[in-house]
Amino acid sequence: MNIAIIGAGATGLTAAVDLLKAGHHVAIFELNNKPGGLAAGFKAPDWDWSLEKFYHHWFASDADVLKLGDEIGARDRMVYNRPITVVFYEGKFYQLDGALSTLAPSAPWLDKIPLSGTLARGLLALKFPGLSLLDTIRYGLLGAYLIMTSNWQSLEKVTAHEWLSKWAGPTGYKVLWEPLLIGKFGEDLYRQVNMAWMWARIKARTPMLGTFVGGFQAFFDELAAYVQKAGGQIRYSTRVTGVERSDEGQWQVTHISPDAGQTTSNYDKVLVTTSPRLMAKLAPQLPPDYLSKLSDLKSLGAVVMIAALDRQLSTRGFYWHNLPKTAGFPFLAMCEHTNFVSSDHFGGQHLIYCGDYVPVTHPYFNMSDDELCATYLPSLKRFNPDFDPSWIKQTWVFRESYAQPVPFVNHSRNIPSLSTPLPGLYFASMSHVYPWDRGTNFAVRLGRDVAAQILKG
Numbered sequence: 001m002n003i004a005i006i007g008a009g010a011t012g013l014t015a016a017v018d019l020l021k022a023g024h025h026v027a028i029f030e031l032n033n034k035p036g037g038l039a040a041g042f043k044a045p046d047w048d049w050s051l052e053k054f055y056h057h058w059f060a061s062d063a064d065v066l067k068l069g070d071e072i073g074a075r076d077r078m079v080y081n082r083p084i085t086v087v088f089y090e091g092k093f094y095q096l097d098g099a100l101s102t103l104a105p106s107a108p109w110l111d112k113i114p115l116s117g118t119l120a121r122g123l124l125a126l127k128f129p130g131l132s133l134l135d136t137i138r139y140g141l142l143g144a145y146l147i148m149t150s151n152w153q154s155l156e157k158v159t160a161h162e163w164l165s166k167w168a169g170p171t172g173y174k175v176l177w178e179p180l181l182i183g184k185f186g187e188d189l190y191r192q193v194n195m196a197w198m199w200a201r202i203k204a205r206t207p208m209l210g211t212f213v214g215g216f217q218a219f220f221d222e223l224a225a226y227v228q229k230a231g232g233q234i235r236y237s238t239r240v241t242g243v244e245r246s247d248e249g250q251w252q253v254t255h256i257s258p259d260a261g262q263t264t265s266n267y268d269k270v271l272v273t274t275s276p277r278l279m280a281k282l283a284p285q286l287p288p289d290y291l292s293k294l295s296d297l298k299s300l301g302a303v304v305m306i307a308a309l310d311r312q313l314s315t316r317g318f319y320w321h322n323l324p325k326t327a328g329f330p331f332l333a334m335c336e337h338t339n340f341v342s343s344d345h346f347g348g349q350h351l352i353y354c355g356d357y358v359p360v361t362h363p364y365f366n367m368s369d370d371e372l373c374a375t376y377l378p379s380l381k382r383f384n385p386d387f388d389p390s391w392i393k394q395t396w397v398f399r400e401s402y403a404q405p406v407p408f409v410n411h412s413r414n415i416p417s418l419s420t421p422l423p424g425l426y427f428a429s430m431s432h433v434y435p436w437d438r439g440t441n442f443a444v445r446l447g448r449d450v451a452a453q454i455l456k457g
């Protein structure tokens with residue numbers, strides 16, 4: 001078979017690996033001039049490693065991407081460590097998640113005992129002033145329950161707001177859980193997100209975080225090279241503008257590139273890995289039921305400012321800072337990348353991300369980059385009172401309209417099938433990743449699932 005894949009992100013590239021392995025011809029069309037999609041990076045002239053445009057790390061539990069790393073011979077460069085995550089509460093930062101050995105650095109073996117992560121959460125919570133002893137016990141029990149249960153199906157029937165208000169208690173919910181939900185989904189949507197989404201975050205995430213030697217871009221460059229070596233063709237800087245089924249049952253993919261202009265090529269099957277909105281635009285022949293499922297899928301955009309500083313911002317070495325919107329920060333998270341990956345790889349520069357998830361109608365999508373930086377930068381003093389704007393050597397702003405799917409109650413019923421009602425046309429996007437929260441690991445799994453369907457169909 002001749003198969004076209006739209007998108008050289010984690011989903012499209014992984015699907016290509018399996019389709020090529022099964023002996024088919026694969027052509028990938030990619031809008032950008034490099035692979036990686038949302039996880040792609042860029043490199044300033046004096047950096048040895050690339051930096052992801054949007055903060056990225058892997059979890060130790062990301063089995064699918066680790067397995068893919070093995071397959072393409074890149075596993076030895078998937079490196080893990082334990083950066084520190086903190087939450088802001090009444091003017092200070094507190095660690096609530098981490099390895100058990102954070103509390104007893106001389107006993108690293110503690111991290112190997114069963115449920116060590118849960119135990120660490122409980123002990124760290126005891127040191128957190130926002131919770132009474134009773135709230136802390138509830139927090140610990142609730143975390144343990146969420147880790148132990150696998151029954152996300154019952155949790156998707158209820159909103160996270162209702163479930164956590166009931167089980168975490170009023171203080172636990174207000175202080176810990178509600179800020180997370182508001183931060184991620186905003187005031188308008190957070191009460192509608194289902195509890196399976198929160199379950200998945202607690203269940204699948206580990207304090208151990210990973211990256212790739214050279215940055216995520218280096219990983220995707222290797223994956224793309226593997227695909228090409230197996231016979232796959234990747235056409236970069238090529239925008240697909242339409243996918244149409246001919247009377248003969250062939251799939252005609254129309255694409256535009258600076259070299260070749262507008263061209264139409266024929267395929268037996270097509271896999272689209274873009275946003276649902278773009279899928280609907282590319283394939284208007286889809287039946288109304290499927291199109292309306294696509295348009296019902298809700299998502300948020302992401303806006304990120306990266307700043308290169310001449311010194312460390314969080315001198316306590318914190319990597320990830322969760323920020324409640326009520327505390328007046330103009331972004332949801334500040335992530336000091338070089339407290340996770342050494343600044344030696346970035347010419348000694350210290351790199352921070354300030355990021356937020358907002359609807360595409362939010363002013364952050366219309367501001368100029370300078371206006372956005374002017375909105376974000378004054379807050380940096382709250383991470384380090386000595387901060388001075390002269391520390392900043394360069395800034396970058398990245399925006400993405402399809403960044404975070406929003407799962408409502410009973411979301412599993414709303415996900416469009418991977419195999420569309422039009423024979424030979426397949427669709428796999430971040431909105432299909434469920435109940436897990438989107439991530440490159442789950443994109444890899446999705447790529448494998450959709451490839452299996454293509455091979456079967």
Ligand SMILES: Cc1cc2nc3c(=O)[nH]c(=O)nc-3n(C[C@H](O)[C@H](O)[C@H](O)COP(=O)(O)OP(=O)(O)OC[C@H]3O[C@@H](n4cnc5c(N)ncnc54)[C@H](O)[C@@H]3O)c2cc1C
Pocket residue numbers: 006007008009010011012029030031032035036037038039054055056057058238239240241273274275278302355400402403404428429430438439440441443
């Ligand atoms: C702010 C942010 C933080 C994240 N943090 C993490 C993290 O820490 N860890 C993690 O694992 N994951 C993280 N993710 C999620 C991760 O990036 C995604 O789940 C994953 O990259 C999705 O891969 P994909 O292939 O499904 O989609 P994409 O990466 O979006 O790939 C789709 C591809 O299609 C291409 N395309 C679009 N339109 C066209 C067209 N018309 N013609 C041709 N090509 C087209 C795009 O350029 C893109 O390359 C994060 C995402 C965001 C936005």
